[in-house]
Amino acid sequence: MKIGILGNGQLGQMAMDSIQDLTDLEVSLYDLRNHSDEALDAFIASVDRVSYETENIPAHIVARLEGVADKLYPSLKALKTFQNRLLEKNALRAAGIATADFCAVNSLEDVKNAVAQLGLPIVLKTTTEGYDGKGQFVLRSAADAEPAWQAIGNRELIAEAFVTFTRETSVIASRDVNGNMVIWPMTENVHHEGILRYSLYPCAGLSEAKAQQAQNYIRQLADSLDYVGTITLELFETADGLVANEVAPRVHNSGHWSIEGAETSQFRNHMLAISGRELGATTAKYNAVAMINVISDETPAEKAEGISNAYRHSYGKEARPARKLGHVTVVADGTEQRDATVTELSGLIPDGVWKA
Numbered sequence: 001m002k003i004g005i006l007g008n009g010q011l012g013q014m015a016m017d018s019i020q021d022l023t024d025l026e027v028s029l030y031d032l033r034n035h036s037d038e039a040l041d042a043f044i045a046s047v048d049r050v051s052y053e054t055e056n057i058p059a060h061i062v063a064r065l066e067g068v069a070d071k072l073y074p075s076l077k078a079l080k081t082f083q084n085r086l087l088e089k090n091a092l093r094a095a096g097i098a099t100a101d102f103c104a105v106n107s108l109e110d111v112k113n114a115v116a117q118l119g120l121p122i123v124l125k126t127t128t129e130g131y132d133g134k135g136q137f138v139l140r141s142a143a144d145a146e147p148a149w150q151a152i153g154n155r156e157l158i159a160e161a162f163v164t165f166t167r168e169t170s171v172i173a174s175r176d177v178n179g180n181m182v183i184w185p186m187t188e189n190v191h192h193e194g195i196l197r198y199s200l201y202p203c204a205g206l207s208e209a210k211a212q213q214a215q216n217y218i219r220q221l222a223d224s225l226d227y228v229g230t231i232t233l234e235l236f237e238t239a240d241g242l243v244a245n246e247v248a249p250r251v252h253n254s255g256h257w258s259i260e261g262a263e264t265s266q267f268r269n270h271m272l273a274i275s276g277r278e279l280g281a282t283t284a285k286y287n288a289v290a291m292i293n294v295i296s297d298e299t300p301a302e303k304a305e306g307i308s309n310a311y312r313h314s315y316g317k318e319a320r321p322a323r324k325l326g327h328v329t330v331v332a333d334g335t336e337q338r339d340a341t342v343t344e345l346s347g348l349i350p351d352g353v354w355k356a
Contacts, residue, residue: 001275002026004043006061007053010315010324011251011267014259015053018267025275035061044068049274051229055083055249056129073274074229074249081225082249085127085158091247095224097217097233098243105157111145114159124148127156136194163243165236169203170254171214174230174269174279175222182269183215184262184282187291189234189254192353195322198342199254201261201289204335206237213242221247230255230270253293253324258282260311260329261289286331288338292348294326300347304328309341 001024005012008029016027030043032054040061044050050071062079069076081087092099103114105124114122120142126135137148168191173183186206187199203211218233232252234245255266264272264280272279294301297319304310307330314326328345332338339356346354 001049002028002047003049003051003271003275004028004030004047005051005053006030006057007032009053010317010326011053013315014256014265014313015051015251015267015271018259018265019271022271025271027271032057032061037064040064044071047071049073051270051274052079053250055079057083074227074231075225078225078227078249082247083128085125085246086156088247089158089160091224092221092244095217095220097221098241100163100243100245101161103159105153105159108146108149108153111139111149111153111157111159112142115139115142115145118159118161121162123160123162124152125158125160126152127158134194163236163238163245165238165243167237168245169206169214169235169237169242170199170232170252171218171235172230172232172252172255172258172266173218173222174266174273174282175227176273176279177228177276179223179226180279181219181222182264182279182282183218184255184258184266185284186211186214187254187257190353190355192350193322195293195295195324196253197293197295197349197353199257199291200338201257201284202287202335210237210242217242217244229273230266253327254291256313256327257289257291257329259313260331261286261291286333288332288335290330290332290338290342292328292330292342292345293324294328294348295324296321298325300345301326301328303347304345307341307344309337310345 008031012029081091089102121140124137137151168189169186171186175181186203187201188203189199190197230251232248236243251266258265263283269279304312309331311329317325330341
């Protein structure tokens with residue numbers, strides 16, 4: 001079987017690498033940045049299945065997928081739903097999943113109405129294309145309405161009420177063509193300046209009730225869309241339960257720990273799912289795991305190469321501020337050993353962000 005992935009960044013590359021042992025699967029990557037209609041049509045015609053490493057695919061490319069929707073996994077419906085934050089929020093609500101209160105914003109007057117309706121503070125976001133904190137503006141007073149509209153407006157936006165949360169988590173699952181699903185253990189995710197800095201397994205102190213709630217949420221969401229592939233639900237943990245933040249219809253940064261840390265990685269199970277194969281086990285191979293992103297500069301990651309329980313991944317990208325250049329995974333017999341190793345690598349983490 002020939003599988004084509006739209007996008008040739010690190011996610012597509014890691015998906016391809018995850019099944020190198022499966023010699024009957026042939027994978028090719030399509031560079032979305034060098035798109036032409038003719039090249040895309042030829043690429044799709046050359047493969048049996050098409051997947052994507054990002055939901056941020058330009059509308060004119062999505063339109064060309066309409067005629068080959070039967071090849072696309074996850075589905076065209078899933079792609080269109082999760083590349084628009086308004087559609088996403090409505091899909092979450094329809095699946096019975098708690099979200100922040102929200103409303104659509106299409107004008108400065110709508111921004112002012114959102115402040116009145118949702119209260120302050122609120123987060124104003126572009127409905128499409130925003131990631132890693134991009135395309136967002138936090139309003140803390142009514143006077144912020146006009147600067148917010150000037151900064152990211154003149155397009156469709158969504159206003160979301162603030163959620164009071166204790167931490168951020170995520171649950172990742174893979175669902176096959178027959179509706180079978182496997183779910184990885186949850187991680188605690190720590191962000192700084194809108195970018196994920198590190199993820200920790202286990203998610204310390206997470207109650208069994210909340211863990212079950214997360215599993216129910218991801219099942220409800222995937223089943224509601226007859227989803228095939230790996231899917232990620234980012235969650236806020238609150239005193240009353242879990243509240244959905246965002247969905248990624250793909251493998252996710254917070255699941256990179258699964259490459260070394262789980263029996264089957266999120267990447268491999270995605271490829272198994274879309275190729276119609278049986279999914280692999282998602283149990284953790286170690287008692288404790290950490291994934292640390294390498295941001296802006298790879299130099300601090302070099303230290304990982306001399307640490308026996310650390311695995312360095314470089315994406316081969318040119319360095320620039322706030323860019324994800326790679327990640328380091330730490331595996332350990334327990335949280336004490338894990339945290340000690342992360343502390344050794346704390347040059348990867350901004351001052352004050354590592355919690356140990």
